[in-house]
Amino acid sequence: xxxxxxxxxxxxxxxxxxxxxxxxxxxxxxxxxxxxxxxxxxxxxxxxxxxxxxxxxxxxxxxxxxxxxxxxxxxxxxxxxxxxxxxxxxxxxxxxxxxxxxxxxxxxxxxxxxxxxxxxxxxxxxxxxxxxxxxxxxxxxxxxxxxxxxxxxxxxxxxxxxxxxxxxxxxxxxxxxxxxxxxxxxxxxxxxxxxxxxxxxxxxxxxxxxxxxxxxxxxxxxxxxxxxxxxxxxxxxxxxxxxxxxxxxxxxxxxxxxxxxxxxxxxxxxxxxxxxxxxxxxxxxxxxxxxxxxxxxxxxxxxxxxxxxxxxxxxxxxxxxxxxxxxxxxxxxxxxxxxxxxxxxxxxxxxxxxxxxxxxxxxxxxxxxxxxxxxxxxxxxxxxxxxxxxxxxxxxxxxxxxxxxxxxxxxxxxxxxxxxxxxxxxxxxxxxxxxxxxxxxxxxxxxxxxxxxxxxxxxxxxxxxxxxxxxxxxxxxxxxxxxxxxxxxxxxxxxxxxxxxxxxxxxxxxxxxxxxxxxxxxxxxxxxxxxxxxxxxxxxxxxxxxxxxxxxxxxxxxxxxxxxxxxxxxxxxxxxxxxxxxxxxxxxxxxxxxxxxxxxxxxxxxxxxxxxxxxxxxxxxxxxxxxxxxxxxxxxxxxxxxxxxxxxxxxxxxxxxxxxxxxxxxxxxxxxxxxxxxxxxxxxxxxxxxxxxxxxxxxxxxxxxxxxxxxxxxxxxxxxxxxxxxxxxxxxxxxxxxxxxxxxxxxxxxxxxxxxxxxxxxxxxxxxxxxxxxxxxxxxxxxxxxxxxxxxxxxxxxxxxxxxxxxxxxxxxxxxxxxxxxxxxxxxxxxxxxxxxxxx
Amino acid sequence: xxxxxxxxxxxxxxxxxxxxxxxxxxxxxxxxxxxxxxxxxxxxxxxxxxxxxxxxxxxxxxxxxxxxxxxxxxxxxxxxxxxxxxxxxxxxxxxxxxx
Numbered sequence: 001x002x003x004x005x006x007x008x009x010x011x012x013x014x015x016x017x018x019x020x021x022x023x024x025x026x027x028x029x030x031x032x033x034x035x036x037x038x039x040x041x042x043x044x045x046x047x048x049x050x051x052x053x054x055x056x057x058x059x060x061x062x063x064x065x066x067x068x069x070x071x072x073x074x075x076x077x078x079x080x081x082x083x084x085x086x087x088x089x090x091x092x093x094x095x096x097x098x099x100x101x102x103x104x105x106x107x108x109x110x111x112x113x114x115x116x117x118x119x120x121x122x123x124x125x126x127x128x129x130x131x132x133x134x135x136x137x138x139x140x141x142x143x144x145x146x147x148x149x150x151x152x153x154x155x156x157x158x159x160x161x162x163x164x165x166x167x168x169x170x171x172x173x174x175x176x177x178x179x180x181x182x183x184x185x186x187x188x189x190x191x192x193x194x195x196x197x198x199x200x201x202x203x204x205x206x207x208x209x210x211x212x213x214x215x216x217x218x219x220x221x222x223x224x225x226x227x228x229x230x231x232x233x234x235x236x237x238x239x240x241x242x243x244x245x246x247x248x249x250x251x252x253x254x255x256x257x258x259x260x261x262x263x264x265x266x267x268x269x270x271x272x273x274x275x276x277x278x279x280x281x282x283x284x285x286x287x288x289x290x291x292x293x294x295x296x297x298x299x300x301x302x303x304x305x306x307x308x309x310x311x312x313x314x315x316x317x318x319x320x321x322x323x324x325x326x327x328x329x330x331x332x333x334x335x336x337x338x339x340x341x342x343x344x345x346x347x348x349x350x351x352x353x354x355x356x357x358x359x360x361x362x363x364x365x366x367x368x369x370x371x372x373x374x375x376x377x378x379x380x381x382x383x384x385x386x387x388x389x390x391x392x393x394x395x396x397x398x399x400x401x402x403x404x405x406x407x408x409x410x411x412x413x414x415x416x417x418x419x420x421x422x423x424x425x426x427x428x429x430x431x432x433x434x435x436x437x438x439x440x441x442x443x444x445x446x447x448x449x450x451x452x453x454x455x456x457x458x459x460x461x462x463x464x465x466x467x468x469x470x471x472x473x474x475x476x477x478x479x480x481x482x483x484x485x486x487x488x489x490x491x492x493x494x495x496x497x498x499x500x501x502x503x504x505x506x507x508x509x510x511x512x513x514x515x516x517x518x519x520x521x522x523x524x525x526x527x528x529x530x531x532x533x534x535x536x537x538x539x540x541x542x543x544x545x546x547x548x549x550x551x552x553x554x555x556x557x558x559x560x561x562x563x564x565x566x567x568x569x570x571x572x573x574x575x576x577x578x579x580x581x582x583x584x585x586x587x588x589x590x591x592x593x594x595x596x597x598x599x600x601x602x603x604x605x606x607x608x609x610x611x612x613x614x615x616x617x618x619x620x621x622x623x624x625x626x627x628x629x630x631x632x633x634x635x636x637x638x639x640x641x642x643x644x645x646x647x648x649x650x651x652x653x654x655x656x657x658x659x660x661x662x663x664x665x666x667x668x669x670x671x672x673x674x675x676x677x678x679x680x681x682x683x684x685x686x687x688x689x690x691x692x693x694x695x696x697x698x699x700x701x702x703x704x705x706x707x708x709x710x711x712x713x714x715x716x717x718x719x720x721x722x723x724x725x726x727x728x729x730x731x732x733x734x735x736x737x738x739x740x741x742x743x744x745x746x747x748x749x750x751x752x753x754x755x756x757x758x759x760x761x762x763x764x765x766x767x768x769x770x771x772x773x774x775x776x777x778x779x780x781x782x783x784x785x786x787x788x789x790x791x792x793x794x795x796x797x798x799x800x801x802x803x804x805x806x807x808x809x810x811x812x813x814x815x816x817x818x819x820x821x822x823x824x825x826x827x828x829x830x831x832x833x834x835x836x837x838x839x840x
Numbered sequence: 841x842x843x844x845x846x847x848x849x850x851x852x853x854x855x856x857x858x859x860x861x862x863x864x865x866x867x868x869x870x871x872x873x874x875x876x877x878x879x880x881x882x883x884x885x886x887x888x889x890x891x892x893x894x895x896x897x898x899x900x901x902x903x904x905x906x907x908x909x910x911x912x913x914x915x916x917x918x919x920x921x922x923x924x925x926x927x928x929x930x931x932x933x934x935x936x937x938x939x
Contacts, residue, residue, distance in 0.1 A: 762882050765883070765884075
């Protein structure tokens with residue numbers, strides 16, 4: 001069984017497949033998803049590969065399916081999801097059947113669409129004609145109206161009058177035009193015909209459907225009166241230019257009525273036919289929609305198989321396909337079984353051969369993860385994929401990541417909200433996954449559901465330690481502080497201090513977490529918590545970094561870099577321990593050595609162990625590094641000489657600093673020295689063997705070792721090592737200080753929560769009278785919204801980011817190389833997932 | 841009776857908020873009733889306008905009781921909100937399923 005400790009062992013294998021069995025075997029391997037094929041024909045053009053025809057056919061099928069899908073979506077028909085398991089890749093002979101089915105469906109659909117379009121065009125013409133016949137009735141009535149003679153006459157001038165006062169015979173054309181074009185149309189007519197034509201227009205109230213674009217457009221009916229043939233041609237040309245459709249409109253009203261009735265019947269018939277066409281189309285699409293997802297999966301699988309087969313080499317006898325693939329060493333059995341199943345299915349007799357190959361290449365990195373660990377592993381991979389067989393930081397991240405997050409987020413209430421959200425997502429995992437919600441933000445949250453759940457649970461724990469629930473403290477065990485002031489003192493002073501070096505403090509601490517009395521101490525709560533949280537942050541940080549350095553030891557031992565253990569690991573750990581772990585020890589010594597000694601409160605004999613004489617850790621550390629010794633502050637004359645915490649402190653500190661500084665040249669020069677020695681040794685050995693080979697005259701002498709390695713330029717080695725050393729030494733200080741962000745963010749979170757409560761919820765709680773209840777009801781909703789949006793979401797995101805940074809930079813820079821590449825197996829699941837997401 | 845005033849998202853929000861409000865406000869009411877010191881600063885008591893400590897303490901006591909009742913009233917209002925939101929949520933779910 002593989003483990004997450006380091007990435008899996010991979011072997012390069014050669015696979016010999018009989019041509020008939022190849023398809024089935026690759027199909028089985030695709031279902032398994034444990035094999036990464038290498039491209040054996042990298043310089044071959046895509047069009048010259050062996051199976052290019054099949055891939056082309058698959059592409060065609062996919063195109064047809066996409067066309068079908070588009071039509072189905074257009075009609076809003078729901079596509080059935082695949083019930084149960086994914087269908088397997090069909091046999092090659094089934095491909096022909098699928099192709100025939102798709103061809104038939106596509107043709108049918110195209111035909112139906114074409115017919116529908118033609119019918120709609122017809123329908124449009126008839127409708128426009130109907131409107132024309134209706135509207136022009138009005139125009140002709142006006143025309144025949146003798147009271148309008150005046151108008152006509154003025155159009156035509158004096159000659160018309162002299163022709164006997166009768167209405168002059170005018171020619172006309174009638175048509176339909178888009179409403180937007182009418183003004184330009186009118187103007188053009190006026191100019192082109194010099195005002196000698198007469199346009200009447202009326203709007204069609206209902207919009208008409210354009211057959212090709214299926215848009216609804218508004219049109220108007222127009223009728224143009226003119227005299228003479230020249231004007232007629234001109235008018236017709238202008239109409240063509242404006243893409244107005246002209247219709248033959250009979251002059252006589254009786255003819256018009258007859259035509260109108262004919263048009264109505266034809267429209268009704270056309271409506272029926274259109275309806276039936278739509279029904280037929282709908283039926284075809286519904287039948288297709290039942291299987292379309294299924295077909296997509298099958299076609300994609302076939303295409304994937306043929307793409308993979310294109311990566312193979314054909315051997316000389318043309319009977320066998322050769323493939324090279326990376327395979328996890330523990331899965332060889334499973335793969336053999338899959339291959340055997342494939343050969344059985346294809347009915348071939350020759351079993352496939354899986355051959356292990358030796359190689360000097362770097363294999364890909366593969367970590368076997370389940371749904372829980374994969375989220376944490378992805379967090380690590382986002383920074384860089386681990387080098388092959390390097391120690392994997394992911395299993396520790398499962399605990400350290402939520403823990404560091406919780407130190408920054410510590411609030412029982414907000415943690416409970418986060419944990420509830422995470423728990424709901426994990427509990428309803430399967431139905432939520434099946435829903436396939438499209439939002440990217442949701443995908444991110446859902447992918448990290450286990451991380452969110454753990455972060456919430458750990459935050460609830462640190463919330464209990466910090467005794468902070470929505471900025472209030474819980475008093476479960478009874479506070480350890482008492483008020484010993486009398487009434488007059490209380491009445492006379494706005495602010496009073498309780499002295500822990502007296503019976504104000506009952507001398508036994510609150511059993512679990514911070515004492516709840518602190519939330520009443522507005523003046524010095526923050527100062528007190530700062531001291532505590534800063535020390536905790538440094539302690540956690542130093543332990544985290546020490547752990548990181550220890551991981552590098554495992555790497556050195558595994559890769560057999562024994563010299564690195566002595567010249568890299570040992571000085572690194574000594575440096576870190578003697579300086580920073582010593583600082584952590586000082587913190588613990590300070591916590592334990594200084595305090596009150598009941599019942600001798602205020603007794604000068606015990607002042608050296610009281611809190612009054614506790615030295616500052618930071619000052620101690622700085623003085624240690626600078627080899628400085630401060631004389632006691634005048635107010636601290638009665639404390640220990642030079643404010644030491646234990647006997648021999650000054651001497652021991654000097655010793656530590658000197659040894660730590662001695663580690664630096666070891667780190668700087670140790671490794672290059674050893675590399676130089678090695679190169680000299682190899683050069684000598686290489687010369688000897690050449691001589692020996694020349695003497696013996698044999699081809700089977702010692703192999704030339706120098707040819708294997710490229711000897712690095714020695715200056716590069718020095719520079720490389722110098723960079724690493726400086727990075728480590730300076731980094732140790734900056735990284736240690738960087739862990740103080742644990743303190744900073746938890747302070748920010750606590751203050752934000754307090755502000756939210758004081759500024760919002762308190763307003764609801766300080767309203768008097770029973771109307772306060774209703775006001776509280778409304779204020780609570782606002783406070784809840786602020787809490788979730790700012791405190792949980794924004795602060796949560798911020799703490800998440802900082803935790804990630806602490807892991808990626810401060811922790812992993814101590815040991816992680818991260819120069820590998822990911823194992824990307826040939827897996828149908830992965831291909832189908834990405835294809836499914838791609839189309840959305 | 842089935843009409844939807846709000847969509848599925850708003851009703852879900854209302855549901856979650858109501859549950860949270862009921863739990864938190866009931867607990868706060870209990871804490872006020874048992875005179876929790878943590879909630880001392882969230883009382884309707886003015887600062888510095890007291891003649892004596894006894895006067896102050898008397899006001900604090902009434903304040904605690906008042907706030908306890910207020911919290912419980914608010915919790916009750918959230919129960920009503922829960923019922924309405926739940927009903928809306930159920931109506932929305934039903935209409936989307938029966939489609």
